[in-house]
Amino acid sequence: MADPSRGQALETTRTESYYVARRRAYKAFLYILMFAGCAVMLLPFFWMLTTSFKTELEAMRMPPQWIPRTWLWENYPVALARAPFGRYFFNSFFVSILSTIGEVFTTILAAYAFAKMRFFGKNFLFALLLGTMMIPGEMLLIPNYVTLVRLNWFDHYEGLIIPWLASVFGIFLLRQFFRSLPDELWDSARIDGCRRFRYLWTIIVPLSKPAILTVALLKFLGSWNAYQWVLLMTNAQSMRTVPVGLTMFSSDIGTEYQLLMAASVVAIVPILILFFFTQKQFIQGVARTGIK
């Protein structure tokens, strides 16, 4: 703070209170903006939640009935009895957790190579990676189905987990974060005789905690919501996951909205809890690294 001129104390006070008021008005404006944004974003969730308590007639009504006349709690047990959701939840957790852990591992390695190492064919390989993200998944399904049948992973957890242990998206995201870390870290670590592999896990990874958590969270979310793959690569009830249960409320004639919404609410609760806690975690992660 610059040393204020003592003779003009009055002037300074007025200016400060003016700035305080201005800052307050600005803050208030930001809060209004934030809550308006939240309201718009929460709309579908609100709709989902209230619809899950409506009667079938109310769910179909136009103009819509926002709040159900009577709250129909039965929709929840009815919806959850439509399929073996207990097993589905177990499978969803099992598959999502394992593929998240596995993907984070492969992704850290590959992203590090792309971010911080120089090697032959780097740009080509990277563009190839990004390019494959463009292929509509539908085109890959038949060859993958045949591969899985040949590997005897069809209807097995292997088939639900191993093909998803790497993701271009994750590699790309993490590469971007790794690249923003200063190279000097490596230079000094190397002088201390640190090998690259150890350097990656003991220095780079802790520094990139928020980014890694973001990758893990998005992976978990993607894995949790995947259904096309699960439907195609399994036949056994016992191998299926929650989103497959959600598809069962729709037919070519229409959808049982109130049941679909009830089951959807149950299905996104784990994601919500996870998000709520990991977001705190990644703020702490940033704070703890000490470089902030």
Add this chain to the structure above:
Amino acid sequence: MKRPLGAGKKAGAADGKTIDPFRLPRDRAFWRETLAAYWYLIPAFLVLGTFVFYPFFSAFKLSLFKWSSLNPPGTFIGFENYRYIFHDKYFWRAMGHTFYYVGITVPVTLALSILVATLLNQGLRFLSFARTSFFLSYISPVVAMAMVWRWMYNVDYGLINYFLSFFHIDAIAWLNDPRYSLPAVILLSVWHYVGYQAIILLAGMQSIEQQYYDAAKVDGASGFQTWWKVTVPLLSPQIFFVFIISLIGSFKVFTEINVLLSGPGPLRSAETLVYYIIRSSGRIDHATNHIGRAAAASVVLFGIIFVFTIIQLTLTQKRVHYD
């Protein structure tokens, strides 16, 4: 693990960033580092190779065949599938719709998500709540979203037409008018992805070291100047990431269209390339299964994005601020 020796020494770690990526010095150290890098890439590439590259190359192969599931891949017909799609007016329309959609959705979503991330980075309270709300639109099932938006777009009761009536704009049949069907999808997409992109950008913003802000303060920069000269440049890796992801995702838009418009829109006005591909593969609308044509269209789509990505990578090699 192979020990990567001091590759940086000869290349010069400090100025490594300014080296033209297409003309790296290929000395012994470079090849040693290449070998090490490949070890790091193996786990990911083993999986991707089996389940992404291989099926992709087989899709490329399929584009040269008239598909037969009984006798896969069928009859070799050279570039006949390409000839077919290039002579199909619906393919070119789908191409036009795709560029229209991507051209608007990507920049608008990006700009909005930077603003949202900035807002959420102002040290306001209820941040957890706000972040969760913004994330919710992304994790809510598409059917729920589509239902809300079908109501928002309703000609008679919709919020959007109600809002427009304040400006004396006549009710628009958003979902049933070929001129408005694609804009309706664009608005839905912007809304759907803005929270998600903002969360990624926010994670980036929170990783920006405080020292930069301190330095800006010392220099007497205003809030806006700090944002424009510090936050945005330091966020460029994340912005670039979000941009590419959003670009790729937008080129692949399908579900939003199919659910919101119950098909490709009036007069197929919102049929995009991926819609065209999925229709050609026979998955929707009781269409005949022409896997070869679908594969050909996929290859074209791949080509388009490949070119875009290469251009992006080359351009941003210098522009994106990496430390």
Add this chain to the structure above:
Amino acid sequence: MLRKLTLVGLAAVMLFGMAAIAQEPVTIEFWHAMSSGHQPNLQKLVDDFHAAYPYITVTLVYQGNYGALQGKIDAAVVAKNLPAIAQVYENWVTPIASILYPIGNFMTDAEKADIIDGLVPSNTYNGVLTTVPFNKSIMVMYYNKSLVTTPPTTWAEFLELAKALTVDVDGDGKIDRYGTAFRPAANPEQFLIFLEQAGGSILNADWTEVTLNNDAGKAAVEFVGSLIPFSYITSEYMSDHIKDAAMFVDTSAGIGYNVKAATNAGFELGVATLPAGPANFNSMIQGTNLAVFNTENLTQAQKDAAVLLAKFLIRPENTVFWAEKSGYQPVVKSAYNTQEWLNWVATHDYQIQMSEQMLNSFSQILHPNYGDMRNVLSSGFDEIMRGVVPPLEGLESMAAEIEALLE
């Protein structure tokens, strides 16, 4: 007498023998796309089947919506791990007809003749009944009972009524309710019905020539053209637009949603057979059939079991049970005379009209390019109904595009 006894004896021995041979337990998969609301009923049918054939175990496998089921069947053809039996649409199996196990070969003539006439051609490949119909629905006329007292019985009445019921209630110069409604892009079958009723068809009998644009086709397209000013056009389900039209042609399977939407809108919905055109009042049947696959991954016992299941599911009592629970229509004629069905109809009066329409019906042709032809009709019909091209011109360009699909 003796001969009769011998025959009975022989038959008994054969039956006994067959049963003895077939006692070897066998398990088959049945792939389907029925939503969870239908699944308990399907399971009930399978349980009954298990009771009748204790040595067979049927595993119901839900494969997602129809698109997903089709994708899975395609993939399974390539990977050679098809199930013994699956729900299929005609266009899915026309390219793979050679690996279908003809169920008709194991049915008596009486059983085959019992299948509703309109469903026989769409299950017959090269003259052999190959698949059997399973969940079928038919297009019928729905009408708002508070606006329509007598549903139209001819095209002329339909047009006249549609015109009379198209009104601008609040006088703002915009029509608030139309006489009728179409979903041309989503439901080009609406056009095919008029084509059939005018005596026309897409192709001639041996598929060598396009007949879409002959006189019957012209009559059909001119008739729908005359309805344009009185028609609400949409792509969404009619239940979302129940108030926008006084009467409309829609699938019988939509009855549940349509009735609920009408209840929400405060009126009662009636069901009628379609108004008759110059040739007939036939309507179109849609829905899936049952196919048994004849691939190496399946044993003879599995194929036999699948045939038994398919035949079991279309028995009168079972198709009636399925129809009552699911809203689809019985697929064999004798079902319509069972006491069970008559009791059901007595309490569900709309079924009288639907049943009558089922017996006056047609299905899609089994041309391998039918999906592409439908695509042409979908776009073309949409352009006509939205007034982008004049009806006759639209008909000619559809005919030209379909011509190109004939090779």
